[in-house]
Amino acid sequence: ELGPSDLRHVESMSHTPSGAGKINKLNAVILGESLASEENDLVMPSPGFSQSALISSQEQYEKMYKKSVEDPAGFWSEIASEFYWEEKWNPNEVCKENIDVTNGRVNIEWFKGAKTNICYNAVDRNISAGNGDKVAIYWEGNEPGQDGQLTFAQLLDRVCQLANYLKQVGVKKGDAVIIYLPMLMELPIAMLACARIGAVHSVVFAGFSAESLAQRIIDCKPKIVITCNAVRRGPKVIFLKDIVDSALTESAKNNVSVDICLTYENPSAMKREETKWQDGRDVWWQDVVPNFPTKCDIEWVDAEDPLFLLYTSGSTGKPKGVLHTTGGYMIYTATTFKYAFDYKPSDIYWCTADCGWITGHSYVTYGPLVNGASVLVFEGAPNYPDAGRCWDIVDKYKVTIFYTAPTLVRSLMREGDEFVKRYSRKSLRVLGSVGEPINPSAWRWFFNVVGDSRCPISDTWWQTETGGFMILPIPGAWPQKPGSATFPFFGVQPAIVDEKGKEIEGECSGYLCIKKSWPGAFRTLYGDHERYETTYFKPFAGYYFTGDGCSRDKDGYYWLTGRVDDVINVSGHRIGTAEVESALVSHPQCAEAAVVGVEHEVKGQGIYAFVTLVEGVPYSEELRKSLTLTVRNQIGAFAAPDKIHWAPGLPKTRSGKIMRRILRKIASRQLNELGDTSTLADPGVVDQLIALADC
Numbered sequence: 112e113l114g115p116s117d118l119r120h121v122e123s124m125s126h127t128p129s130g131a132g133k134i135n136k137l138n139a140v141i142l143g144e145s146l147a148s149e150e151n152d153l154v155m156p157s158p159g160f161s162q163s164a165l166i167s168s169q170e171q172y173e174k175m176y177k178k179s180v181e182d183p184a185g186f187w188s189e190i191a192s193e194f195y196w197e198e199k200w201n202p203n204e205v206c207k208e209n210i211d212v213t214n215g216r217v218n219i220e221w222f223k224g225a226k227t228n229i230c231y232n233a234v235d236r237n238i239s240a241g242n243g244d245k246v247a248i249y250w251e252g253n254e255p256g257q258d259g260q261l262t263f264a265q266l267l268d269r270v271c272q273l274a275n276y277l278k279q280v281g282v283k284k285g286d287a288v289i290i291y292l293p294m295l296m297e298l299p300i301a302m303l304a305c306a307r308i309g310a311v312h313s314v315v316f317a318g319f320s321a322e323s324l325a326q327r328i329i330d331c332k333p334k335i336v337i338t339c340n341a342v343r344r345g346p347k348v349i350f351l352k353d354i355v356d357s358a359l360t361e362s363a364k365n366n367v368s369v370d371i372c373l374t375y376e377n378p379s380a381m382k383r384e385e386t387k388w389q390d391g392r393d394v395w396w397q398d399v400v401p402n403f404p405t406k407c408d409i410e411w412v413d414a415e416d417p418l419f420l421l422y423t424s425g426s427t428g429k430p431k432g433v434l435h436t437t438g439g440y441m442i443y444t445a446t447t448f449k450y451a452f453d454y455k456p457s458d459i460y461w462c463t464a465d466c467g468w469i470t471g472h473s474y475v476t477y478g479p480l481v482n483g484a485s486v487l488v489f490e491g492a493p494n495y496p497d498a499g500r501c502w503d504i505v506d507k508y509k510v511t512i513f514y515t516a517p518t519l520v521r522s523l524m525r526e527g528d529e530f531v532k533r534y535s536r537k538s539l540r541v542l543g544s545v546g547e548p549i550n551p552s553a554w555r556w557f558f559n560v561v562g563d564s565r566c567p568i569s570d571t572w573w574q575t576e577t578g579g580f581m582i583l584p585i586p587g588a589w590p591q592k593p594g595s596a597t598f599p600f601f602g603v604q605p606a607i608v609d610e611k612g613k614e615i616e617g618e619c620s621g622y623l624c625i626k627k628s629w630p631g632a633f634r635t636l637y638g639d640h641e642r643y644e645t646t647y648f649k650p651f652a653g654y655y656f657t658g659d660g661c662s663r664d665k666d667g668y669y670w671l672t673g674r675v676d677d678v679i680n681v682s683g684h685r686i687g688t689a690e691v692e693s694a695l696v697s698h699p700q701c702a703e704a705a706v707v708g709v710e711h712e713v714k715g716q717g718i719y720a721f722v723t724l725v726e727g728v729p730y731s732e733e734l735r736k737s738l739t740l741t742v743r744n745q746i747g748a749f750a751a752p753d754k755i756h757w758a759p760g761l762p763k764t765r766s767g768k769i770m771r772r773i774l775r776k777i778a779s780r781q782l783n784e785l786g787d788t789s790t791l792a793d794p795g796v797v798d799q800l801i802a803l804a805d806c
């Protein structure tokens with residue numbers, strides 16, 4: 112997919128002594144921040160926090176880290192022994208790996224031959240430990256006052272009923288199940304039910320359009336799709352079942368037919384009678400699932416059997432099915448959760464991510480529940496009915512750990528401190544951030560205003576592919592630097608490499624790679640192992656390439672600086688520029704499109720699209736709207752371009768390659784940094800584009 116020569120040059124991610132890269136710099140300027148001393152700005156953990164933390168000092172971290180890299184098999188076996196395994200692993204074969212493409216096929220295996228089940232570990236095991244009456248899931252609906260809860264014992268009943276239903280309709284170990292649900296309790300229930308019977312779930316974020324859903328259905332050919340009729344999000348109602356209906360029609364055209372569409376009736380959003388229905392295919396969840404027994408045998412699976420597929424964006428058009436397996440993923444998500452948030456059994460944990468993304472897999476469902484944590488699932492929008500909703504929820508449930516994305520922090524920060532200060536937030540102990548670099552001013556607001564300067568912030572850097580946290584400040588152990596994800600997790604060996612793939616030591620900037628495998632690593636791209644190797648292991652032989660730029664400062668702190676490939680990060684949602692381009696060119700009046708990311712005050716990055724129209728078609732406001740709508744329909748609302756820039760011509764080399772470097776500069780209006788344009792086939796297009804910039 113990518114060769115090192117296609118990567119964005121380190122220019123856009125250089126870590127100057129004063130900053131965590133370009134995004135931070137821009138936000139910092141917008142937010143009126145001084146950049147001078149970022150790198151020297153240390154925020155110390157409070158002695159009280161450190162004293163009672165699981166890892167309470169730098170020395171303790173260093174000792175554990177040393178062991179984890181010198182003896183990974185021993186380190187992870189010891190941790191794995193804390194979980195339930197129906198059959199143990201061979202101590203001599205804890206990890207088998209080849210991540211060096213020059214030595215043959217890339218292959219990663221942890222605990223192969225051992226048998227376990229992640230649903231058993233996340234639910235039954237907690238009940239056996241005497242926690243059956245502990246709340247596993249608190250649920251807060253879209254409207255304040257709408258709520259529910261399930262203890263671990265009740266969760267087990269619900270999971271078993273659904274698992275039995277799935278078995279009865281013929282879902283077997285290894286079969287794919289698509290889940291297209293909003294944040295109802297039924298979403299983690301459905302994930303766990305699949306895991307219980309060894310089925311492979313693929314959750315599709317319920318903000319994806321019918322076309323995106325169809326694409327995923329066509330790729331993994333599920334026996335069944337699980338959805339609900341509609342959901343309320345803030346003031347809006349979204350008719351999910353209609354989207355599923357169109358997706359199923361589309362997939363049938365591609366010879367993939369799905370036998371059953373199990374539909375949860377969500378009466379607060381839509382009545383059953385109003386839901387469009389296809390007899391023979393559609394089944395109401397409430398009509399069938401509760402009739403099944405609340406006991407369901409476990410399917411013991413191999414540690415290396417697939418647990419789930421999650422589609423994510425790459426630098427080419429087609430989303431890729433990231434495949435995670437069971438055993439390594441289980442211990443990795445559970446262990447990272449425990450240490451990153453200094454988890455204690457009395458904690459009430461809230462992660463605002465949707466289960467449709469990896470954060471919701473690893474840190475709403477699996478990591479916390481395997482630890483026996485009480486998890487809050489929130490259906491609604493964080494600014495509805497007003498910008499104080501999050502803190503209202505924090506007080507209502509006495510949330511102790513609050514994990515969110517910088518985009519949410521920035522959007523709430525804009526609304527002013529008053530919405531925060533209205534609530535006590537006394538229960539909060541640890542804060543977390545994920546999805547994109549958090550700019551220091553947002554970090555500080557989160558720390559000072561939300562956390563009353565009391566709660567450490569775990570800025571967790573990781574990816575869909577990594578399964579769990581990779582670089583993060585273990586709270587209590589490290590002095591933090593606002594905007595830096597700090598240090599690697601146990602067993603993670605980061606390497607910063609230069610263009611030629613040579614590792615650079617000490618203080619430097621370059622491409623972030625990882626040297627060895629870790630238990631939570633993805634094992635392949637579904638149905639395309641070659642693409643797996645080409646995308647992640649070929650750019651820099653001997654390493655896993657993350658696609659991110661990174662700097663390391665004089666104190667060894669890591670500063671993530673954003674993607675260096677054609678992937679952009681919009682409000683923490685990852686989207687390939689090629690996906691947006693292919694949606695745009697499907698519009699009958701669009702001849703060509705080039706999409707780049709541009710800094711955005713709230714979203715981190717915004718989507719900036721240059722479009723060339725079919726000969727003779729005039730550009731108009733109406734056409735702009737219609738192009739935007741096409742992207743919404745083909746991908747989802749979150750991928751809609753923030754700016755459409757009409758381009759009579761695009762800057763291309765003589766061989767016809769679009770020069771994105773120039774487009775990025777035009778998009779960010781850095782017009783005096785355009786660089787050499789003499790190699791363009793037609794240098795005149797640049798002036799033309801600049802002239803049209805504010806059309």
Ligand code: PRX
Pocket residue numbers: 423469470544545546547548549570571572573574575576596657658659671672673674680683684685
């Ligand atoms: O660029 C990095 C950014 O998000 C990308 C991964 O996106 P995705 O697979 O959708 O997973 C998002 C949730 C883990 C990374 O390549 N990213 C994620 N977390 C951070 C981050 N960038 C900087 N700091 C972070 N904490």
